[in-house]
Amino acid sequence: MAHDAHNEKDSSMLKIAMNLAITCFIAGAIIAGTYSFTEPVAVQQRVKIKNDAMKELVKDADSFEAIQGKSDWYKALKDGKVIAYVVPAESKGYGGAIKMLAAVTPDAKAIDYKVLSHAETPGLGDKMSEAKFRNQFAGKATDDMVVVKTPTDKNIQALTGATITSRAVTKGIKEAVEAVAEYTASVKE
Amino acid sequence: MEYFTLFMGAVIVNNFVLTRFLGLCIFFGVSKSLDASIGMGMAVASILTASSALAWAAYNFVLVPLELKFLTLPVFVILIAGFVQFLEIVIKRFAPALYNMWGIYLVLIATNCVVLGVPLINVESNFTFIKSVVNALGSGVGFALAIILMASLREKLQYADVPKSLQGLGIAFVIAGMLALSFLGFSGMIPM
Amino acid sequence: MNYWAIFKKGIFDQNPIFRLALSLCPALAVTSNVFNALGMGLAVMFVITANNVVVSIVRRWVNQKVRVPVFITIIATIVTLTQLMLEAFLPALYKELGIYLALIVVFAIILARAEVFAMKNGIVPSFFDGLGMGTGFALAMLLVGTIREVFGTGAFLGFPVLPASYNGPLILILAPGAFMVIGLLIGLFNVIGEYRSKLAAQRGEA
Numbered sequence: 001m002a003h004d005a006h007n008e009k010d011s012s013m014l015k016i017a018m019n020l021a022i023t024c025f026i027a028g029a030i031i032a033g034t035y036s037f038t039e040p041v042a043v044q045q046r047v048k049i050k051n052d053a054m055k056e057l058v059k060d061a062d063s064f065e066a067i068q069g070k071s072d073w074y075k076a077l078k079d080g081k082v083i084a085y086v087v088p089a090e091s092k093g094y095g096g097a098i099k100m101l102a103a104v105t106p107d108a109k110a111i112d113y114k115v116l117s118h119a120e121t122p123g124l125g126d127k128m129s130e131a132k133f134r135n136q137f138a139g140k141a142t143d144d145m146v147v148v149k150t151p152t153d154k155n156i157q158a159l160t161g162a163t164i165t166s167r168a169v170t171k172g173i174k175e176a177v178e179a180v181a182e183y184t185a186s187v188k189e
Numbered sequence: 190m191e192y193f194t195l196f197m198g199a200v201i202v203n204n205f206v207l208t209r210f211l212g213l214c215i216f217f218g219v220s221k222s223l224d225a226s227i228g229m230g231m232a233v234a235s236i237l238t239a240s241s242a243l244a245w246a247a248y249n250f251v252l253v254p255l256e257l258k259f260l261t262l263p264v265f266v267i268l269i270a271g272f273v274q275f276l277e278i279v280i281k282r283f284a285p286a287l288y289n290m291w292g293i294y295l296v297l298i299a300t301n302c303v304v305l306g307v308p309l310i311n312v313e314s315n316f317t318f319i320k321s322v323v324n325a326l327g328s329g330v331g332f333a334l335a336i337i338l339m340a341s342l343r344e345k346l347q348y349a350d351v352p353k354s355l356q357g358l359g360i361a362f363v364i365a366g367m368l369a370l371s372f373l374g375f376s377g378m379i380p381m
Numbered sequence: 382m383n384y385w386a387i388f389k390k391g392i393f394d395q396n397p398i399f400r401l402a403l404s405l406c407p408a409l410a411v412t413s414n415v416f417n418a419l420g421m422g423l424a425v426m427f428v429i430t431a432n433n434v435v436v437s438i439v440r441r442w443v444n445q446k447v448r449v450p451v452f453i454t455i456i457a458t459i460v461t462l463t464q465l466m467l468e469a470f471l472p473a474l475y476k477e478l479g480i481y482l483a484l485i486v487v488f489a490i491i492l493a494r495a496e497v498f499a500m501k502n503g504i505v506p507s508f509f510d511g512l513g514m515g516t517g518f519a520l521a522m523l524l525v526g527t528i529r530e531v532f533g534t535g536a537f538l539g540f541p542v543l544p545a546s547y548n549g550p551l552i553l554i555l556a557p558g559a560f561m562v563i564g565l566l567i568g569l570f571n572v573i574g575e576y577r578s579k580l581a582a583q584r585g586e587a
Contacts, residue, residue, distance in 0.1 A: 016446055019442070020450060024454060031260060032260075046472070121551075208556050262486060266457045267453065270453060271450075302484045302487050310480060362563050369560055370552070
């Protein structure tokens with residue numbers, strides 16, 4: 001009697017294990033199949049998004065070329081001439097890291113930037129992505145990238161209620177411009 | 190110091206319940222009584238820490254080397270649910286007194302979004318093992334803090350004259366909103 | 382059973398968010414604008430319907446003792462497929478929903494429908510049950526998202542609908558606003574529910 005009960009338990013344990021194993025196996029197979037199909041598309045999409053972002057920053061460029069030895073640095077080419085560099089910029093904002101893509105001219109002036117990810121306050125800090133604030137950077141050299149709270153033509157006017165964010169963005173772009181200046185100097189030598 | 194800021198950030202600034210909205214089912218379900226909330230808070234904090242450590246190991250020692258990153262989600266879900274189930278059996282067997290106190294919460298925790306969400310965030314942020322554990326512990330303590338505060342508020346609320354349609358869950362949400370408002374004051378204090 | 386009745390109950394009487402108060406996390410987290418709210422709503426609708434169908438197909442072969450782990454595995458698979466698809470074809474939405482997309486796995490409502498309905502019913506009723514619940518969920522998300530975006534920023538799907546002079550209360554887009562909007566909506570649904578049952582009672586007497 002006890003023996004029978006034991007046997008029955010064994011077989012039901014086996015059944016349960018089989019049930020789970022089959023489920024996991026089928027699930028894994030389905031996911032793996034879909035992954036092999038969607039992953040190339042996702043990679044293409046990521047490249048396309050990146051190219052679109054760069055195209056948006058440097059509208060005149062006809063092509064972008066990765067720079068050897070610098071990860072995620074690109075030069076924007078027009079008729080074979082370098083008209084801008086597109087480089088990643090990062091800074092600590094109010095709510096966390098702000099990741100940006102900055103476009104810089106070869107003579108070390110900012111052109112524009114695009115915010116890739118951030119954790120700033122919605123409605124205040126996230127206005128950093130708006131053209132009104134962004135356009136202040138166009139054509140500025142690092143010396144003029146100073147955040148002030150009053151209307152200005154020479155410097156950067158802070159966003160209302162988001163001074164920390166404004167300073168963080170300015171710092172990130174300034175560092176990117178400096179890095180490009182350093183790089184162009186080293187290439188010329 | 191780095192770990193301390195990470196910990197405090199997870200407890201207060203990025204409190205999972207009040208700023209990232211994870212674990213709300215338990216948060217609203219259990220916060221009716223203060224005693225239950227204390228037990229639940231402690232249970233979540235300890236399970237969260239343990240399961241984050243486990244998930245980190247599974248991710249970095251199995252999924253990454255085998256290039257099976259796309260299976261992260263199902264593996265984490267099954268791993269954590271299995272771990273909690275296992276814990277339930279062990280505690281029932283060896284510490285019945287503890288089981289009587291905590292047992293009912295364990296079932297609720299097995300498929301809870303905090304317990305799954307924090308390990309996922311850890312691997313997404315490429316945290317080291319220690320950072321993952323610190324972040325998980327901080328998130329767990331933050332959850333406990335939020336649910337205990339909420340329970341004390343709701344216990345007081347029993348004597349208040351709440352409009353009939355808002356009684357129960359409705360007013361609980363409005364109160365949670367006010368709690369979240371006060372936690373908003375911490376934002377920006379510790380940049381991650 | 383009447384399919385329309387199965388479909389309809391998820392929309393109001395058993396609305397997952399306002400009546401059953403299940404799966405609340407995304408209702409708060411991704412409803413600060415209409416686009417994300419609707420995207421999340423549709424993703425959940427797809428997962429819950431697909432899961433109901435799959436569960437009702439395989440229910441005969443699933444051992445009673447392990448049905449919960451099996452259901453969880455099925456749900457995790459469907460969610461992962463949704464993630465992969467969105468990443469490939471709608472990367473913008475994928476990025477916005479972030480971790481909350483993965484967390485669909487642990488939505489109580491999905492497991493609950495599998496347990497309560499799909500386990501005991503055929504494929505077609507299960508399909509309509511999932512579709513109804515999913516629609517109720519998506520509509521609730523849309524409602525919360527619309528209130529928060531329109532009154533918080535004066536825009537709908539990013540297009541301004543209120544005059545530019547409208548300076549919306551920021552709190553609606555922030556975390557506290559999410560809690561309060563849902564709290565008040567739950568109250569509103571209770572009022573409507575009560576009114577409807579009163580009407581039904583009166584009709585019954587007459």
